[in-house]
Amino acid sequence: EAGVAQSPRYKIIEKRQSVAFWCNPISGHATLYWYQQILGQGPKLLIQFQNNGVVDDSQLPKDRFSAERLKGVDSTLKIQPAKLEDSAVYLCASLGVRGGDTQYFGPGTRLTVL
Amino acid sequence: QKEVEQDPGPLSVPEGAIVSLNCTYSNSAFQYFMWYRQYSRKGPELLMYTYSSGNKEDGRFTAQVDKSSKYISLFIRDSQPSDSATYLCAMRLDTGRRALTFGSGTRLQVQP
Numbered sequence: 001e002a003g004v005a006q007s008p009r010y011k012i013i014e015k016r017q018s019v020a021f022w023c024n025p026i027s028g029h030a031t032l033y034w035y036q037q038i039l040g041q042g043p044k045l046l047i048q049f050q051n052n053g054v055v056d057d058s059q060l061p062k063d064r065f066s067a068e069r070l071k072g073v074d075s076t077l078k079i080q081p082a083k084l085e086d087s088a089v090y091l092c093a094s095l096g097v098r099g100g101d102t103q104y105f106g107p108g109t110r111l112t113v114l
Numbered sequence: 115q116k117e118v119e120q121d122p123g124p125l126s127v128p129e130g131a132i133v134s135l136n137c138t139y140s141n142s143a144f145q146y147f148m149w150y151r152q153y154s155r156k157g158p159e160l161l162m163y164t165y166s167s168g169n170k171e172d173g174r175f176t177a178q179v180d181k182s183s184k185y186i187s188l189f190i191r192d193s194q195p196s197d198s199a200t201y202l203c204a205m206r207l208d209t210g211r212r213a214l215t216f217g218s219g220t221r222l223q224v225q226p
Contacts, residue, residue, distance in 0.1 A: 004157070031212070040122065042202050042216030043158065056213055091157055101212055105157030 002026065004106035006092050012112045018080035021109045025073070025094030031055075033103065034067055034077050035091040043091055049075060079111075087113045117141055120203055120217030128225050133190040137203035137217045140184065144215075145208035147179050149188045152200045152219065161201075162188060193224045 005024040013019050025032050030051050035043035046065065048056040051072035060067070064083070069075040079086055089108040096102050120137045127133055135149075146165055150158035162177040164170045164186075170177045176189040186205075190197055203217040 033213070040218065042118075042120075042204070042218045043214075044216070045213045048213055093157075095212060102160050102163070103212075103214065105159065107155070107157050110155075 004092055004094055004104055006090075006106035006109055008109055009107065010110045010112075012114065013082055015084055015113050016081040018078065019082055019111060020076050020078045021090050021092075021111075023075045023077070023092030023106060025075070025092070026096065026104055029094035029096055029104075030072070031095035032069060032075050033093040033095070034075070035093065037089045037091055037108070039088070046077070046090075082111075082113045084113050087111055115140060116218075117215050118203060118205065118217040121220055122218055124221040124223055126223045126225060127193055129193060129195060131193050131224070133193050133197070133222060133224075135188040135190075135201050135203075135220050135222070137186050138184055139186075139205060139215075141205075141207075141215075142181070142184065143207050144205040146206045147177070147186050148204045148214070149175075149177055150202040150204055150216075152202060154199075158202055190222075193222075195224045195226045198222055198224050 032049045034046040037043040046060045047067045049069040052069045067077045089110050091108045092106045093103040118139045149162040152158040164177050164179050167179050167181045174191045178187045200219040200221045202219045204214040
């Protein structure tokens with residue numbers, strides 16, 4: 001079974017530029033999450049989708065971050081304009097079922113904002 | 115105060131040692147408790163999963179949850195250099211959203 005795919009793996013941009021990240025979850029997983037992991041911290045939830053609908057975006061900085069999951073499969077996360085404090089790893093996870101539930105994480109996109 | 119507190123380490127132990135990793139939390143409504151392992155430049159992967167209080171064992175790994183103290187632990191027996199990674203505790207409420215709240219992670223180094 002293929003895992004969660006993310007691209008690009010690394011991105012370096014100047015502040016005030018825009019950037020987009022892409023995630024392809026495990027086939028059949030209806031729930032998809034985007035997390036932000038700042039160096040030395042645990043992942044923090046940004047947004048949760050159930051199919052193509054938003055379940056929770058309470059921690060998404062909506063003035064600069066946006067996300068969509070058209071057709072309930074792939075998802076994109078966009079930052080516009082980027083700030084220095086957005087430098088982090090952006091992790092995508094999809095939800096399977098194993099006992100209770102298991103979130104499967106992709107390798108992440110490492111963003112550096114200069 | 116953070117909802118989940120975890121000692122960042124780093125923790126360095128010799129191969130074969132018993133490792134104890136811990137988290138404390140403040141929200142008594144958390145019901146599901148997990149431990150994730152994260153290798154450098156990789157995404158987290160689930161190690162252990164426990165519902166409510168109690169112990170769970172899986173090979174060299176044992177997870178303990180004490181809800182009365184709001185304290186969870188992960189023990190690694192006979193630690194190996196391949197166990198060197200960052201260990202993240204995570205927990206969630208007993209609701210359909212299933213969003214996880216993570217600790218900041220403890221970096222473990224097992225010396226051969």
